[in-house]
Amino acid sequence: MTYIVTENCIKCKYTDCVSVCPVDCFNEGDKFLVINENLCIDCAICVPECPVGAIYSDLDLKENQKIFLKINSELSKVWPNIKKIKINKNIKKWINIKNKLHLLKL
Template sequence: MTYIVTDNCIKCKYTDCVEVCPVDCFYEGENMLVIHPDECIDCGVCEPECPAEAIKPDTEPGLESWLKLNTEYASVWPNITVKKDQMADAEKFDGEPGKLEKYFSAEPGTGDE
């Protein structure tokens, strides 16, 4: 098992989770974070830290495509280990359905710069 980041992170990108991760397995895209499934140690400390409730165990049904997305982008986006401000309109976009199709960006974030 591993934890993965799902669609509610898109356009919110709270980073409370990255500060508590003991293995620094979060990677930053332009408008969301992902978890590297091979680096995650399944400790679960990140899940309750996410205000958007976007972090889920990959054992939940229907998350196969999110496991694939996390795996793919964790290999190309920069590592992030330090908390940053959430996106400007995070509260507006929190809970909006269909965020992957509407807003996902494959562009990398800045990581710990």
């Protein structure tokens, strides 16, 4: 089991989750965060820290979010690790927007 960052994170990219991760398993892209499944220890500490509800156990993913298993796995191999909170000034604009997958350049 591992935890996965899903679509709600796209363009919001709150980083509160990063500050509580005991193993620094988050990686950062321009518009999105991902979790490195090889580093994640399944502690779930990050889940309640995400104000947009973007982090799920891989066992709890809805069918339309399962694509994020592959996205997290692939992008965590190429994106840099993030260990500190960063401020995103455009968060409120993107919080309630649905169907944002097309905004990721994969």
